[in-house]
Amino acid sequence: MAPVVVVTGASSGIGRSLALAWARRGARVVLSARGQEALDRVAAEARAAGGDALAVAGDVTVEEDRKALCERALGAYGRLDVLVNNAGRGYYAPSLEVDPAELEAIYRLNVIAPVRLAQLAIEPLSAAKGTIVMVSSVAGVVASPRMGPYASSKFALEALSMSLRAELASRGVRVLVVRPGPVATPFRQNAVVADDNVGYRPPGHNPQSPDDVAEMTVRAVDAGREVLETSLFVKTASVAARVAPGPMRWITRQMARRSGF
Ligand SMILES: NC(=O)c1ccc[n+]([C@@H]2O[C@H](COP(=O)([O-])OP(=O)(O)OC[C@H]3O[C@@H](n4cnc5c(N)ncnc54)[C@H](OP(=O)(O)O)[C@@H]3O)[C@@H](O)[C@H]2O)c1
Numbered sequence: 001m002a003p004v005v006v007v008t009g010a011s012s013g014i015g016r017s018l019a020l021a022w023a024r025r026g027a028r029v030v031l032s033a034r035g036q037e038a039l040d041r042v043a044a045e046a047r048a049a050g051g052d053a054l055a056v057a058g059d060v061t062v063e064e065d066r067k068a069l070c071e072r073a074l075g076a077y078g079r080l081d082v083l084v085n086n087a088g089r090g091y092y093a094p095s096l097e098v099d100p101a102e103l104e105a106i107y108r109l110n111v112i113a114p115v116r117l118a119q120l121a122i123e124p125l126s127a128a129k130g131t132i133v134m135v136s137s138v139a140g141v142v143a144s145p146r147m148g149p150y151a152s153s154k155f156a157l158e159a160l161s162m163s164l165r166a167e168l169a170s171r172g173v174r175v176l177v178v179r180p181g182p183v184a185t186p187f188r189q190n191a192v193v194a195d196d197n198v199g200y201r202p203p204g205h206n207p208q209s210p211d212d213v214a215e216m217t218v219r220a221v222d223a224g225r226e227v228l229e230t231s232l233f234v235k236t237a238s239v240a241a242r243v244a245p246g247p248m249r250w251i252t253r254q255m256a257r258r259s260g261f
Helices: 013-024 036-048 063-077 100-128 148-171 210-222 232-243 245-258
Strands: 004-008 028-033 052-057 082-085 131-135 174-179 227-229
Touching: 004 013, 004 063, 004 100, 013 028, 013 036, 013 082, 013 210, 028 036, 028 063, 036 052, 052 063, 063 100, 082 100, 100 131, 100 148, 131 148, 131 210, 148 174, 174 210, 210 227, 227 232, 232 245
Parallel strands: 004 028, 004 082, 028 052, 082 131, 131 174, 174 227
Antiparallel strands: none
């Protein structure tokens, strides 16, 4: 039976590519984002690609909208195989200049919404022995200068995902954490950026296509994987953070100097 896949942040970037990657495989995709028009365009693309699609406009930081998303998905298709928590936003600022209200807004979107959606969707996901996909980032394992606010949200998502994965194993529900590096999407334009400065970017920081990230993600779900690091850049940073924390601290200090500290 064609799987039912809910994708948040499906109107743009990685979320759009994920919806289309699943649609090409004949899936029934339920698309969430705030902007109705862009969402309707992606729904039409998904149908043209061979899937069935339902667009449910809403804000995943609003509880009624989260409930409506789950209810509409179940009402339309009667099951749920994959929940993709992809909607997210960047916030780049020196830690000493963080705006608490902005930080709370980022945490509501990047941390609380994914966990709350997992709570709301757990019954149908358990019935389907499904998968929760958490779209994290290389910033979920390495925090470079000016990325503290965003990276802290992804570190939190990583910790919650690690607990959740263990807690859900007995129900047969998998948790896949996806860690992209830079991806060619409007993410940077949509981010909150203090002083128009996102910080120094090291060599190898080349954007990947969202379609590549999406294809890898769908294959990782099919293979039952638990973690997906989508590029050599991410794998290198992730290994270095674990096996060489001292040199990584030295590197981040150099990055801080190069980005104005
Ligand atoms: N691009 C990168 O370099 C990169 C790297 C690593 C990780 N990531 C992660 O990948 C995920 C997707 O990012 P992207 O690059 O595809 O960004 P994007 O192109 O800016 O897309 C963000 C999507 O999230 C939706 N969204 C934003 N706020 C929302 C809200 N409150 N409620 C519902 N939907 C909301 C947006 O639609 P509306 O504005 O219409 O709501 C849009 O569909 C994020 O979690 C991001 O942290 C991105």
